[in-house]
Amino acid sequence: MAELVLTDERRGELLALLDDEQRLQVEHPKLAEYLAAAPSLRGTGDDQMDAAFDLRFIHYMADGTSTSANPYWEIVKPLVFEHEGRRVVNGGRPSGSVRLAYAETILQSVYAYAIPSSETVKWAAGFCAGRPLLELGAGRGYWAAQLSRSGMSVDAYDIDPPDAADNASFTRSPGQRSTWHPVGDLHAFEATDRDWSNTVLFLCWPPGWGNKMASEALARFERAGGRRLLFVGEPKGGKTGDDAFFEALSAGWDLAAEDAQFVSWWNVRDVAQGWVRR
The missing domain is CATH 3.40.50.150 (Vaccinia Virus protein VP39)
Structure with missing residues (x-):
């Protein structure tokens, strides 16, 4: 699946946001919450996959309204794998990851409990x-x-x-x-x-x-x-x-x-x- 490609302008906007911790806390506390906890939580074991997920998470959580009509699906879609006859968001790991479980609670609160693919x-x-x-x-x-x-x-x-x-x-x-x-x-x-x-x-x-x-x-x-x-x-x-x-x-x-x-x-x-x- 194609990776998210950001324009130079969008990348600059996100870097400016992430470099200003106070602004991030005030304007996007849910995103700040995730970014503060994620580094200490075990990921899927695939650093590239985890980094790509974090990029999508930051991009859509910081401006999900204008960039996609279904940001929830855009964030989790690349982590969908077949497991025991079901399509599940697990990053290719039967037990997912602690970091993904934490992101799940935030995404469910921000969007919905179930995923509308x-x-x-x-x-x-x-x-x-x-x-x-x-x-x-x-x-x-x-x-x-x-x-x-x-x-x-x-x-x-x-x-x-x-x-x-x-x-x-x-x-x-x-x-x-x-x-x-x-x-x-x-x-x-x-x-x-x-x-x-x-x-x-x-x-x-x-x-x-x-x-x-x-x-x-x-x-x-x-x-x-x-x-x-x-x-x-x-x-x-x-x-x-x-x-x-x-x-x-x-x-x-x-x-x-x-x-x-x-x-x-x-x-x-x-x-x-x-x-x-x-």
Whole structure:
């Protein structure tokens, strides 16, 4: 895969930023956090690969808005390898690296928990087949932005939209966008009329650990006549969704499609699935 090539102007901008520690801390604290910790953390063992990753990380985190519509994917794409039948971000190492795991936590906070590769965005659009998409628990709306760019009609909502409320998972930080797509709150969601039978419900990494958000959202969708679900997250027993959600899927839904090209971080087991109500 081709390495990132910077113009002389862009390289000069980044060097000026990195040479001014105070400015870096003020304007890009998330980036400063990573750069302070990374040298002491074990990498993949491939110094060239690690250096190329750091360059992409710095470039897109310092100006991801104007340089790419999907900086998350641009940052991790060269580190995707096949492992045990899955496409994972591990830098070619089955156990990844400590440094990559640290970068993962930052990228998930800045963008989204799951990785919207270009292949998965295309797959999701195909499953929806022109139907409008309703995302609940949208976080920063990063997935909503990618799906919208593919031509889909997307409405996104979150109990705590990061640009308007304190969101523990997606905190506001200088130098990073609070949202990538308009994200309404629950009041806006309740005030919206829609044809539920023709709408696809999208749940991307709904909270787990006993949180009932996923099962309650699915139950309401069912009562309203909804029939198609796009789910990105871990299977039952993982970090996403509650048991009642997965039990409801087993009882009343059929798995109609699964993205074989989906990309995960090596240390999670998330999938992208399309479900249709029986």
